[in-house]
Amino acid sequence: MKFNYTIQKAFSISLLVFIFSCEKKNSISDEVTFIDRIPNAQTNEFYVSNRAPLAPSALIKLPVGAVKPEGFLKEYLLRQKDGLTGNLGEISAWLQKEDNAWLSPDGEGKWGWEEVPYWLKGYANIGYILEDPKIIKEAMIWIEGTLKSQREDGNFGPKHFDGDNQDFWANMIMLYCLQSYYEYSEDPRVLELMTNYFKYELSVPDENFLEGYWQKLRGGDNLRSVFWLYNRTGDKFLLELAEKIHRNTANWEGRDLPLDQIRNYYEVRDGGEVPDWYRDQVDWHNVNHAQAFREPAQYYLLSKNESDLEASYENFKIIREHFGQVPGGMFGSDENARPGYADPRQGVETCGMVEQMNSDEHLLRITGDPFWADHAEEVAFNTYPAAVMPDFKALHYITSPNMALLDAENHAPGISNSGPFLLMNPFSSRCCQHNHSQGWPYFIENMWMATPDNGVVAALYGENTVQVKVGDGTEVKIEESSHYPFEEEINFELSMEKEVKFPLYLRIPAWAKGAAVSINGELAKDKIDGIGFVKIERTWKSQDKITLQLPMEISTKRWEKNSNSLSIMRGPLTYSLKIREKYLKKDSDETAIWDSKWQEGADTKKWPSWEIRPVTDWNYSLVIDENDPASSLEVMHGKWPKSDFPFTLEEVPIKIVAKAKQIPKWQLDQYGLVGELKDLPTTSDQPIVDVTLIPMGAARLRITAFPYLENNQ
Known part of the structure; x- marks a missing residue:
C-alpha cells in the first residue's frame, strides 16, 4: 500500500508539473498574436492623437x-x-x-528662402536627439528669430514672393522646425505663432493663395501642420483652412490630365509623342513627387473618403510603374522623369530620397500600413547611404542604381541636369546641400510609435533606446540591440519601476518568411509569414526580454519592364557589384555649379570635392539559378566594424560571392554614363568568374541591376 501510495503521489506531482508547464507554455503563446493592422478604436491617453472630426490616428x-x-x-x-x-x-x-531675412523682424534680407529651414529641420533635431547644447544653442538663434518675425497681420518669416503673390513654401518647411521645437520644449509661443499665421492664411483670397510652382505642388506640407495644430488647440477655423489648402493645392488625384495641367517641364526621348500615361500625374519632378504624392492621403484624415487615401497609393505605383523598375526603392527621375529615360543609370536627387523617407513615415502614421515602414527602410538602407561621402562632408545631387563613375563632367542629356551633378561636392546643389540633414534624424524619431490602445510599436528597426508612456501611464524604457539590417536577430529589453500591462507590437516585414518571437528565452510564436505586426499583450516587468528573428533569405527580382534586368536581395538589403574605388580630390571653387554660394571668408580648401573612379571592371552579369538562388550565391559574414559604420567597401560586415560573366560591349557611353541595358547583347562567351557583391548602401560605385543573359546558368 505504501509503495503504491508513493507511486501514485509521484505520478500526481509529475502530472501537476506537466499541466503547469503546459499552462505556462500556452499562456505565453496566448499572449502573442499576428495581426494585419493595429486597431485604432481607442485613443491614446498620453500622446497627442487626431481630434474629431479627423479620422482616428492609426x-x-x-x-x-x-x-x-x-x-x-x-x-x-x-x-x-x-x-x-x-x-x-x-x-x-x-x-x-548678416542680412538674413529669417532673422529680420520685418522679413527683409538678401538670404531668405528654403535653405535655412531645410537645414534646420535636421540640424536642430540632431541637437535634440543627442542632447547637444552647442547645436541647440545655435538652432535657437534661428528659432527665436522666426518666433520674433511674426507681423501684425499674422504672417511671419521672409517677405518672399512668387510673382505678385506671397510664396508660402519656405514657411511650410519652417513650420516643421517649430513643431519639433515645441515637442522638445512645449514653448507656447509656437502655438500662438501658428494660430495667428493660419488665421492670416485663411484671410488670403483663393486666387492669391498657393499660386506659383513649388508651393502649389507642396501644399500637403501646409495641410500637415494645420492638422498638427488642430490636434493641440481644437480651433475650428483650422478645418476650414484645411479645406482651402486642399482645393488650392495641385491636383494629385488627377488622372488623364490635359498636358497644360502637368506643371513641370517635360521632354520625350527622340522627339516622340507624350504617352497617355504621362497625363496621370500632375508633376514629374522627382522631389515634388516624393514629397507631395501623399497629399490626398493627408486630406483623407478630414474627408474620410477612401478614394483620397487610394490616390496616394496610386501615385506611388504610377511613377514606379514607368520609372521605378529599379532596385533601391526610388525611381529614375534625375531632375524630371522623362518618357524614354527609365534605365537604372537614371537617378534621383538626394532631396528626393529624404523626402520619400519622410513621406513614408507620414503615411505609416496615417494608415498604419507596414508597407510604408518597409519602404522607408528600403530607401534608408540601400539608396540614401551612398549618396553622401562616408564622413558626411560632401554629397552628390544624383544617385543611380547603376553608376560606375562619379566625376566632375557634364552628363546631360543622359541625365536631365547640365553640370557636374555626379561629383561628390559640399556645395552642389544648394537644395540637397541643406535638405539632406533631415533623413536620419526623422528616421530615428519614427522608429517607435505610440498605438491607440496605449501601447507601443517597433515600426522601424535598428539599435536604439526609447522612453515611452504605456498602459496606465507608466514610463517604460526599451533597449533595442541589433546589427539589423545586416543581421537577422533583434533583441529588446524592458525596464520600468513597476509591472505594467500593455500591448507591444513588432513589425513583420513583407520579405520575412518564418519569423519567430521568443519571450525571456522561450519560443512564443514561430513560422510567421506575411506583412503585419506581432502583438504581445501581457503584464511586463523589468528585465523582460524579447527576441525577434527575421530570417534573411536570398531572393532575386526580375525587372521585366527594364530590359529584364536582375537584382539580388537578402532581407531588407539589396546587393551591388563591388567595384574598387579611387578617390580624386578636386577644388570645390572650380567644380561647384553656378548657384553654389559660400560665405565670405569660408575656407573652401577644407571642403574639397571628390571624384570616384573605378579601379576594377564593372561590366558583369550574374550567372545564377533563379529557381534556387541560394545555391548560386555564398553569403560571407565578417566582423562588425569597430567604427560602428558599416556603409563602406572596407568595413561592410557581409558580402556575397557570386558567379558572373563579363559583357565586353557594355561600356560607358557618349555621355560618360553606364551604357543602357536595352543596347546590350543577351549572350556572352566570356568565362565564368567569381565576383563579390556588397550591400548597395556601401557601394558609391555600383552595378545593382544586372543585365539579362540567356545563358545565365
Whole structure:
C-alpha cells in the first residue's frame, strides 16, 4: 500500500508539473498574436492623437528625443554633426546671419528662402536627439528669430514672393522646425505663432493663395501642420483652412490630365509623342513627387473618403510603374522623369530620397500600413547611404542604381541636369546641400510609435533606446540591440519601476518568411509569414526580454519592364557589384555649379570635392539559378566594424560571392554614363568568374541591376 501510495503521489506531482508547464507554455503563446493592422478604436491617453472630426490616428508620433539611437544610427548623427550638417552655418551663404531675412523682424534680407529651414529641420533635431547644447544653442538663434518675425497681420518669416503673390513654401518647411521645437520644449509661443499665421492664411483670397510652382505642388506640407495644430488647440477655423489648402493645392488625384495641367517641364526621348500615361500625374519632378504624392492621403484624415487615401497609393505605383523598375526603392527621375529615360543609370536627387523617407513615415502614421515602414527602410538602407561621402562632408545631387563613375563632367542629356551633378561636392546643389540633414534624424524619431490602445510599436528597426508612456501611464524604457539590417536577430529589453500591462507590437516585414518571437528565452510564436505586426499583450516587468528573428533569405527580382534586368536581395538589403574605388580630390571653387554660394571668408580648401573612379571592371552579369538562388550565391559574414559604420567597401560586415560573366560591349557611353541595358547583347562567351557583391548602401560605385543573359546558368 505504501509503495503504491508513493507511486501514485509521484505520478500526481509529475502530472501537476506537466499541466503547469503546459499552462505556462500556452499562456505565453496566448499572449502573442499576428495581426494585419493595429486597431485604432481607442485613443491614446498620453500622446497627442487626431481630434474629431479627423479620422482616428492609426499610429502616433512620439516627441523628438524619445528615441535615442545607438550603433550605426548614432554614428550617422555624429558624422552629420561633424560634417556638412554641423558646419553649414559657417560655410553656406544662405545660412549667414548678416542680412538674413529669417532673422529680420520685418522679413527683409538678401538670404531668405528654403535653405535655412531645410537645414534646420535636421540640424536642430540632431541637437535634440543627442542632447547637444552647442547645436541647440545655435538652432535657437534661428528659432527665436522666426518666433520674433511674426507681423501684425499674422504672417511671419521672409517677405518672399512668387510673382505678385506671397510664396508660402519656405514657411511650410519652417513650420516643421517649430513643431519639433515645441515637442522638445512645449514653448507656447509656437502655438500662438501658428494660430495667428493660419488665421492670416485663411484671410488670403483663393486666387492669391498657393499660386506659383513649388508651393502649389507642396501644399500637403501646409495641410500637415494645420492638422498638427488642430490636434493641440481644437480651433475650428483650422478645418476650414484645411479645406482651402486642399482645393488650392495641385491636383494629385488627377488622372488623364490635359498636358497644360502637368506643371513641370517635360521632354520625350527622340522627339516622340507624350504617352497617355504621362497625363496621370500632375508633376514629374522627382522631389515634388516624393514629397507631395501623399497629399490626398493627408486630406483623407478630414474627408474620410477612401478614394483620397487610394490616390496616394496610386501615385506611388504610377511613377514606379514607368520609372521605378529599379532596385533601391526610388525611381529614375534625375531632375524630371522623362518618357524614354527609365534605365537604372537614371537617378534621383538626394532631396528626393529624404523626402520619400519622410513621406513614408507620414503615411505609416496615417494608415498604419507596414508597407510604408518597409519602404522607408528600403530607401534608408540601400539608396540614401551612398549618396553622401562616408564622413558626411560632401554629397552628390544624383544617385543611380547603376553608376560606375562619379566625376566632375557634364552628363546631360543622359541625365536631365547640365553640370557636374555626379561629383561628390559640399556645395552642389544648394537644395540637397541643406535638405539632406533631415533623413536620419526623422528616421530615428519614427522608429517607435505610440498605438491607440496605449501601447507601443517597433515600426522601424535598428539599435536604439526609447522612453515611452504605456498602459496606465507608466514610463517604460526599451533597449533595442541589433546589427539589423545586416543581421537577422533583434533583441529588446524592458525596464520600468513597476509591472505594467500593455500591448507591444513588432513589425513583420513583407520579405520575412518564418519569423519567430521568443519571450525571456522561450519560443512564443514561430513560422510567421506575411506583412503585419506581432502583438504581445501581457503584464511586463523589468528585465523582460524579447527576441525577434527575421530570417534573411536570398531572393532575386526580375525587372521585366527594364530590359529584364536582375537584382539580388537578402532581407531588407539589396546587393551591388563591388567595384574598387579611387578617390580624386578636386577644388570645390572650380567644380561647384553656378548657384553654389559660400560665405565670405569660408575656407573652401577644407571642403574639397571628390571624384570616384573605378579601379576594377564593372561590366558583369550574374550567372545564377533563379529557381534556387541560394545555391548560386555564398553569403560571407565578417566582423562588425569597430567604427560602428558599416556603409563602406572596407568595413561592410557581409558580402556575397557570386558567379558572373563579363559583357565586353557594355561600356560607358557618349555621355560618360553606364551604357543602357536595352543596347546590350543577351549572350556572352566570356568565362565564368567569381565576383563579390556588397550591400548597395556601401557601394558609391555600383552595378545593382544586372543585365539579362540567356545563358545565365
